[in-house]
Amino acid sequence: MILMKKFEASGNEVIRVNDVTKQYDNGTLALRNVRLTIDKREFVSLVGPSGCGKSTLLRIMAGLDRPTTGTVEAMGSETKGIDNASFVFQDANLMPWRTILANVELPLEMQGTSKRECREKAQNALSKVGLSAYFGHYPRQLSGGMKMRVSIARALVSEPKVLYMDEPFGALDEMTRQRLHQELLDIWMNSDLTIVFVTHNVFEAVYLSDRVVVMEAHPGRIKQIIPIDEPFPRNKDFLSSNSFGERVRSITDAL
Numbered sequence: 001m002i003l004m005k006k007f008e009a010s011g012n013e014v015i016r017v018n019d020v021t022k023q024y025d026n027g028t029l030a031l032r033n034v035r036l037t038i039d040k041r042e043f044v045s046l047v048g049p050s051g052c053g054k055s056t057l058l059r060i061m062a063g064l065d066r067p068t069t070g071t072v073e074a075m076g077s078e079t080k081g082i083d084n085a086s087f088v089f090q091d092a093n094l095m096p097w098r099t100i101l102a103n104v105e106l107p108l109e110m111q112g113t114s115k116r117e118c119r120e121k122a123q124n125a126l127s128k129v130g131l132s133a134y135f136g137h138y139p140r141q142l143s144g145g146m147k148m149r150v151s152i153a154r155a156l157v158s159e160p161k162v163l164y165m166d167e168p169f170g171a172l173d174e175m176t177r178q179r180l181h182q183e184l185l186d187i188w189m190n191s192d193l194t195i196v197f198v199t200h201n202v203f204e205a206v207y208l209s210d211r212v213v214v215m216e217a218h219p220g221r222i223k224q225i226i227p228i229d230e231p232f233p234r235n236k237d238f239l240s241s242n243s244f245g246e247r248v249r250s251i252t253d254a255l
């Protein structure tokens with residue numbers, strides 16, 4: 001099955017950032033006049049130098065922080081953030097005393113979901129990331145890549161509409177990172193998920209995304225938005241193609 005997924009202005013917006021400015025209490029202007037619209041099922045990456053406000057923007061989009069001025073609209077209604085969103089960070093942040101199954105059950109447990117439904121959904125989420133043989137393991141028994149998979153499963157278990165990922169693969173070796181790219185794209189293509197992904201890695205951004213948002217610092221703002229109009233699924237051929245090299249070059253130039 002060839003699934004074409006390109007960015008088009010479909011009018012099917014999930015989230016809209018309206019002129020967001022963020023000034024922290026110490027005076028740092030982390031974001032200035034950021035405008036960005038993201039469509040349902042889009043995969044959008046944010047790249048830019050350290051301190052340009054990528055994490056700040058992601059937190060504000062997810063409703064974990066408030067803008068100083070401007071608004072974030074989710075699903076057409078103005079809100080502090082989006083209800084149905086999950087976050088994945090670079091550090092998997094698992095509870096060492098819980099099995100991986102119990103770690104993935106936790107978000108549902110906190111919502112008051114029945115024990116049985118927690119178990120079923122957590123098992124299902126762990127299976128999606130290839131960990132069905134590890135339900136009873138503890139985090140210390142897993143590799144870094146496996147811990148990240150658990151973290152992704154924990155984010156998916158509550159069936160979010162938007163997945164916010166802040167440098168999730170930054171600490172992984174290249175081979176593990178590439179495997180996780182493929183797994184993440186598979187999950188994304190087989191769902192209605194919208195993904196907003198922060199990375200320092202231009203190759204990663206081009207490989208994964210429908211669009212790459214290039215930011216600059218002092219104050220943090222959007223410099224350019226580069227569409228990666230290549231079909232999905234993507235594979236190693238794309239990585240070695242001229243088109244890939246050209247995209248990487250135009251983003252590197254913009255940086």
Ligand SMILES: Nc1ncnc2c1ncn2[C@@H]1O[C@H](COP(=O)(O)OP(=O)(O)OP(=O)(O)O)[C@@H](O)[C@H]1O
Binds near residue numbers: 026057
């Ligand atoms: N809680 C805070 N209080 C004050 N300043 C902050 C706070 N969080 C971030 N900043 C500042 O805001 C700016 C943007 O920070 P942010 O963490 O969003 O950048 P980033 O692009 O994610 O950087 P990195 O690539 O290093 O993760 C930086 O100058 C940072 O020092």
Ligand SMILES: [Mg+2]
Binds near residue numbers: 055
């Ligand atoms: Mg950051």
